[in-house]
Amino acid sequence: MGAQQLLRAAALCIASLAGIANGALDFESVQLQDKDVSAFSAEEFAKGDPPPQSSDKLPLCKAWPGNADWPSAVEWRRFNASLDGALLQPDPPGEVCYQGPDYNAAKCAYLVNNASSNHYYIDDPINVLTQWPEGNTCLPGLNVVGNCTRGGFPYYVVNATTVKHVQATINFARNNNIRLIIKNTGHDFGGRSVGAGSISIWTHHLNAFKFLPSYKRGNYYGPAAHFGSGLEQYELFNQMFLNNVTMVGAGFRTIGANGGWFASGGHGNLASLYGLGADQALEIHAVTADGRYVVANEDQNSDLFFAFRGGGPSTYGVVTSVIVKAYPPITTVQSYLSIACNPPPDTNARATLAPLSNVTNYVNDTSRFWDALQIYFKYKQTIVDAHGVDWDYLYPLGNNRTSYSFRVRTTFPNVTTTQAIALLQPLYTQFAAHGFNFTLNTEEMVPQPYAGTSVTNPATLSSLGLTQTRYRSRLLPRKNWASDTVFNQTFAAIRNSVENGQYTLHGLGYGPSNEVAGYPGRTGAVNPAWREAVLHIALVTSQPIGLTAAQARDEESRIQGYFQAWKDVSPGAGAYMNEGDPGEANWQQSFYGSHYPKLAAIKKKRDPWGVFWATTTPGSEAWEVKSVDGYPHSQNGRLCRTGVKRI
Ligand SMILES: Cc1cc2nc3c(=O)[nH]c(=O)nc-3n(C[C@H](O)[C@H](O)[C@H](O)COP(=O)(O)OP(=O)(O)OC[C@H]3O[C@@H](n4cnc5c(N)ncnc54)[C@H](O)[C@@H]3O)c2cc1C
Ligand SMILES: *[C@@H]1O[C@H](CO)[C@@H](O)[C@H](O)[C@H]1NC(C)=O
């Protein structure tokens, strides 16, 4: 053995002692060393001792820029140098629309007119897609009033490209009592990837990918893929195509393939066949709150392996990469149905009819329209049981309870067109028996590779800009389909919120049961409510800009009135946090179910410092954001201890 080999062997031995036997991606093998730390003590790893338990010894709030507790400019420069210059201090993108030194009419016009049709907003280091949680600040617009303020955006961003960057940032934030957030793509609807006065770890560039043709772990032996947590869904689709496999992914192409999506479950077209995103993980690599890089699987760090798979984002560590199962390539068959009731003649409202199918069926008698929908919703269980999923939207048009548009896409994986028609024929027979002459749209049912070839160009991906979206949702269980009586009550609650509440309804038929989740999926922390679910159903609203805090609270209580009826017909069920309400009452039960106590205990053990925090994650009761304007769930203020010792 030469000296070089000896050194390598020694390094491997040390790595395996540290629990990193093998299999780190290249960016993960660049790690924070003791020599780095001894040169800059602000980046010291956590000592074994937990922090003092009595809260009067602890600072009440996280440090705040400009206050005495904030590190000096010199410290920040040293921190930046230790990161090889990866520290950014980006301004909100909308800044170019506001009077001041950075005003730029051309750039502003670009943001307003063109940036949503490409990857611009997704590639921004601080921008998030839902604006109200960042305090509705610095919104891009051609005729804006007021000033561009920082609001809930982070103060600094670390453009992480190595595990060392992640470790150094966690240590620096913990040692200096600075709020830490993690931003991947910024799709989160509840403000979990923004936070005032914080350092953000930006994982966007941790997107390495490695295909593992024959991977063995526990009971699993087969193809797998190992990829960084910055990979986006479209990149995963492309990799599926290149490697002739199918993997479980999100429906939306710009979502992170294993960031927040996977951390709370993660649904997609294969949910009723192979389960959720979190169910696919065989091994997870992460940096924990003590600054250490760890490998978690069934054999080591099994508490983290459990918690990372559905137990909430930004809570136990920064996931740097995941190894997931890969399957033989399969095709899907899709079917479309559109039903409209008295749609208005104006073109704008017609846009919401945007056909998933070219054929719109009219049922202009409102009561008959609801009958048709009830038949469809009842059939969802049959679709899910056949490993299918569906995806529907119901829009009230106008505000007179007589005009609606409903459209749904049903997807069956791993079947032929003939089989898919056979699966749906009983539904259309029932429609006909009730006098609805709807045509089973075979025309649209084209088998296509799950991994398309046409998604390589990120510039044409998104059509996604900035929104004010708010979700309230429920995972309705199989029980609600068990008898006509209970199903009718369920449907009445759904109908009431659309008819009298005039809210947009988004229903997704999914059945990621334990059986479907398989090995090792069923042992993860995915909300048990997912395992019983037939329908993930949501009221989706767009929070108007300019609401005062009081108006926002009024709007919240109005919608909660309708939403309570959903809870009443599904006692003990839960909700999907990623598309749930950040104001959800008793969110611990709704989002985590019976796993909550175990998850809170893992949080307490792994992060006694409170390094990681995000709305409605395990242990988050211990802290709250002091919103500067009292706006509910806004991230625009300081993060402080609540004194609640639930964990
Ligand atoms: C247009 C749109 C379509 C959607 N479609 C779907 C869908 O088809 N299926 C579905 O299940 N959901 C869907 N969602 C919801 C989606 O799953 C969530 O928005 C999810 O939070 C996105 O995760 P992200 O990592 O891409 O986003 P981010 O907002 O960047 O992160 C979300 C959360 O995860 C944390 N996080 C990110 N990376 C890491 C990491 N490496 N380690 C630890 N914590 C991390 C962040 O701190 C934050 O708390 C959709 C959302 C949008 C806006
Ligand atoms: C960090 O250092 C790099 C390289 O020197 C520099 O470009 C960048 O502006 C610095 N970041 C901050 C926040 O000062």
Ligand SMILES: *[C@@H]1O[C@H](CO)[C@@H](O)[C@H](O)[C@H]1NC(C)=O
């Ligand atoms: C930008 O948007 C404007 C207004 O919609 C449009 O006229 C223009 O063609 C767009 N430019 C590009 C480069 O897409």
Ligand SMILES: *[C@@H]1O[C@H](CO)[C@@H](O)[C@H](O)[C@H]1NC(C)=O
């Ligand atoms: C915007 O900033 C300017 C300069 O600091 C200040 O004079 C003005 O009052 C601010 N306007 C608002 C609406 O806050």
Ligand SMILES: *[C@@H]1O[C@H](CO)[C@@H](O)[C@H](O)[C@H]1NC(C)=O
């Ligand atoms: C972040 O780092 C990546 C990889 O080095 C680089 O391509 C990108 O330009 C950086 N982004 C910013 C905003 O500095």
Ligand SMILES: *[C@@H]1O[C@H](CO)[C@@H](O)[C@H](O)[C@H]1NC(C)=O
């Ligand atoms: C892809 O995999 C399938 C089954 O695993 C196989 O039948 C097919 O020949 C492969 N296609 C290519 C292009 O390798």
Ligand SMILES: *[C@@H]1O[C@H](CO)[C@@H](O)[C@H](O)[C@H]1NC(C)=O
């Ligand atoms: C239903 O009403 C729409 C207009 O709202 C009209 O275009 C359509 O022809 C009507 N269909 C039937 C079957 O009455």
Ligand SMILES: *[C@@H]1O[C@H](CO)[C@@H](O)[C@H](O)[C@H]1NC(C)=O
């Ligand atoms: C209800 O509102 C819709 C949409 O504005 C309109 O097209 C329709 O004519 C209205 N119907 C009645 C009965 O007012």
Ligand SMILES: *[C@@H]1O[C@H](CO)[C@@H](O)[C@H](O)[C@H]1NC(C)=O
């Ligand atoms: C349906 O719409 C698609 C997309 O607009 C189009 O390509 C297709 O030809 C249409 N089919 C029919 C039967 O009109």
Ligand SMILES: *[C@@H]1O[C@H](CO)[C@@H](O)[C@H](O)[C@H]1NC(C)=O
């Ligand atoms: C897919 O279909 C084939 C052929 O019917 C079947 O052998 C295979 O088991 C199916 N795969 C799954 C995961 O159900």
Ligand SMILES: *[C@@H]1O[C@H](CO)[C@@H](O)[C@H](O)[C@H]1NC(C)=O
């Ligand atoms: C049902 O609709 C189809 C296509 O629009 C039409 O050809 C057929 O005659 C209709 N059948 C009945 C019973 O109305």
Ligand SMILES: *[C@@H]1O[C@H](CO)[C@@H](O)[C@H](O)[C@H]1NC(C)=O
């Ligand atoms: C359920 O609702 C359907 C449609 O309105 C009705 O035909 C049926 O009798 C109801 N069943 C029960 C048990 O309420």
